[in-house]
Amino acid sequence: KRTIEDVRNCARLQKEIVRGAIRNVKKGSTIVYSTCSLEPEEDEELVAWMEKELSAVKQRVEKKWPGNDRVQGMFVIEFTAQK
Numbered sequence: 001k002r003t004i005e006d007v008r009n010c011a012r013l014q015k016e017i018v019r020g021a022i023r024n025v026k027k028g029s030t031i032v033y034s035t036c037s038l039e040p041e042e043d044e045e046l047v048a049w050m051e052k053e054l055s056a057v058k059q060r061v062e063k064k065w066p067g068n069d070r071v072q073g074m075f076v077i078e079f080t081a082q083k
Helices: 004-023 044-053
Strands: 030-035 057-064 074-080
Touching: 004 030, 004 044, 044 057, 044 074
Parallel strands: none
Antiparallel strands: 030 074, 057 074
16 A cells, blocks of 8 residues: 555655666667556656656657456656767
């Protein structure tokens, strides 16, 4: 069972991970990042933050839902590092 504070902490961690990934690849590199979360704070809001703060260009975003896609739930972002 997750609390809103758990979600906020995970969202902060997601940003740190993505920022670190971008720092460690060449400009123009493609990065694929996935979460096992369906929370907007960790998924769609992360994509918006990446585009605004890191100038990342999203290539593909995919959300898999439990029951529909035969998975427990996941979110996949494919983006290009611009910095």
